[in-house]
Amino acid sequence: xxxxxxFIDAEQGKFYRPIEELDIPIYLEKDxxxxxxxxxxxxxxxxxxxxxxxxxxxxxxxxxxxxxx
Numbered sequence: 001x002x003x004x005x006x007f008i009d010a011e012q013g014k015f016y017r018p019i020e021e022l023d024i025p026i027y028l029e030k031d032x033x034x035x036x037x038x039x040x041x042x043x044x045x046x047x048x049x050x051x052x053x054x055x056x057x058x059x060x061x062x063x064x065x066x067x068x069x
Contacts (some may be wrong), residue, residue, distance in 0.1 A: 036052055
């Protein structure tokens with residue numbers, strides 16, 4: 001390590017990202033991923049695996065909210 005570092009051109013917070021903006025990786029089990037990938041490829045509407053999984057999770061959230069009330 002150097003005895004001194006020059007921070008004259010430093011920019012505070014340059015790489016800071018609020019936790020709300022972080023993308024969290026989700027790992028699917030192999031059989032689930034295979035099934036969903038086949039579904040995406042057959043649908044032909046140009047949707048991605050991420051879009052499909054998000055829509056399924058949103059539907060599950062709606063169902064859970066209805067059951068909870």
